[in-house]
Amino acid sequence: MKNIFKSSIGRKIAMALSGIFLIVFLTQHFLINITSVFSEDIFNMLSHFMGNNPLVQFVLQPVLIAGVLFHFVMGFILEWQNRKARPVTYAMYKGSKNSMFVSRNMIISGIVILSFLVLHFYDFWVPEMDYKYIQSLPEDPNRYYEELIHKFENPVRVGLYCLSFIFLALHLVHGLSSSTQSLGTNNKYATTIEKISFAFGIAIPLGFCFIALYHFFIHF
Amino acid sequence: MKLYLKIWRQKNSQSKGKIVDYEIDDISPDMSFLEMMDVLNEKIIDEDGDPVAFDHDCREGICGSCSMFINGEPHGPDKLITTCQLHMRRFKDGDTIYIEPFRAKAFPIIKDLVVDRTAFDRIQQSGGFISINTSGNTLDANTIPIEKENADKAFDAATCIGCGACVASCKNSSAMLFVSAKVSQFSLLPQGKVEATDRVLNMVNQMDEEGFGNCTNTGACHVECPKGISLDYIAKLNREYVKANLKK
DSSP: OTTGGGSHHHHHHHHHHHHHHHHHHHHHHHHHHHHHHHOHHHHHHHHHHHHHOHHIIIIIHHHHHHHHHHHHHHHHHHHHHHHHTOSSOOSSOOGGGTSOHHHHTHHHHHHHHHHHHHHHIIIIIHHHHIIIIISOOOOOTTHHHHHHHHHTTOHHHHHHHHHHHHHHHHHHHHHHHHHHHHTTOOGGGHHHHHHHHHHHHHHHHHHHHHHHHHHHHHTO | OOEEEEEEEOSSSSSOOEEEEEEEOOOOTTSBHHHHHHHHHHHHHHTTOOOOOOOOSSSSSSSOOOOEEETTEETOSSSSOOGGGOBGGGSOTTOEEEEEEOOBTTBOEEETTEEOOHHHHHHHHHTOOOOOOOSSSOOOGGGSOOOHHHHHHHHHHHTOOOOOHHHHHSTTOOOHHHHHHHHHHHHTSHHHHTTHHHHHHHHHHHHHHTTOOOOOOOOHHHHHOTTOOOTHHHHHHHHHHHHHHHHO
């Protein structure tokens, strides 16, 4: 058992498990963010809880960051190994005849998502850490909504976020169904899983786009 | 038909290859692709050139020898066939056709379009034997009941001819479809279950040692497989591999 993650199948299983973990996180992130559209108070309450609960802050947050780093590092390792497996490329290669564009370019959508995460951390996580642990300002349970709408006043930022969400959709459309295949899900469910994967991959990023655009236009 | 061919020429495994242009006339649409290559080679020989080396044997889609990457796809543009079953009526007069070898680090080029696919042989050898008594008191195979569904799935897996189109089409040069078929054709049957744990561990280990890439589930292998081996077998291989690791 200890050698499983040294094998190609083991690495893919690790990639799938970390991907599914990130999908679960993404779903809860979306469910909290969407409340900002309906209720400032509920959004503030949930954000305050997530920002101050010790279990979330000191257990789940480090696990999440480790999960993100693992998924990206493993993705780059797999890509490097895959490129090594074909040192001389074809003069003509028609990938579009046998596979989806998104499935062949997960590394590209992944790199765009990584770049977005740098921006996202700079926008929200770094100021949060600064507020709580560097400046040690008194806790204000009502500050989160104001901070959110302030960030989405800038059209360039909203544009970059929406562009990143498109790449996130491209990544998820293949990522979820691919994860279940790597985990060996019985293929009698394959068609259903592919449909769910496609619907989820479009719905969640579209929802994030909606939140960004909603706050931009409503407070324009 | 007049055709413009762009063919990968490489003297041996050590030399550097390149695409060489050829023009060929009077090709009948009724010719098979390999017959067209034969005509080209006769023309090259008449001009005192070195004929294009390519693999072929049965020329009826069974042996898995022919291995050309034609116009960006293994075995050419048609599905569920091998190169020898491809006919020139699939092309038009004046077409340009790229002909390359199957490319993978684990399939080193021997000459021109001929690649060394013994990595597949070594993977199969690593799978080992099945415990069937063949030296006296042999049981009739029909005395062992096998579910129809499993018998069909095992047969489908066994139709893999080991041509390597899965590796050639995969953007990562992964051999997962081949290995999954070879593992499943035994593990689905009672006779193959006894050594199933060691078989899957050894075959996956050998696959990794040969330098094939990782599977990213693009599905290209299944689409290009001349025998239509399903992706189901890759999911089954993943399951069996995890189960085998849990047992060990």
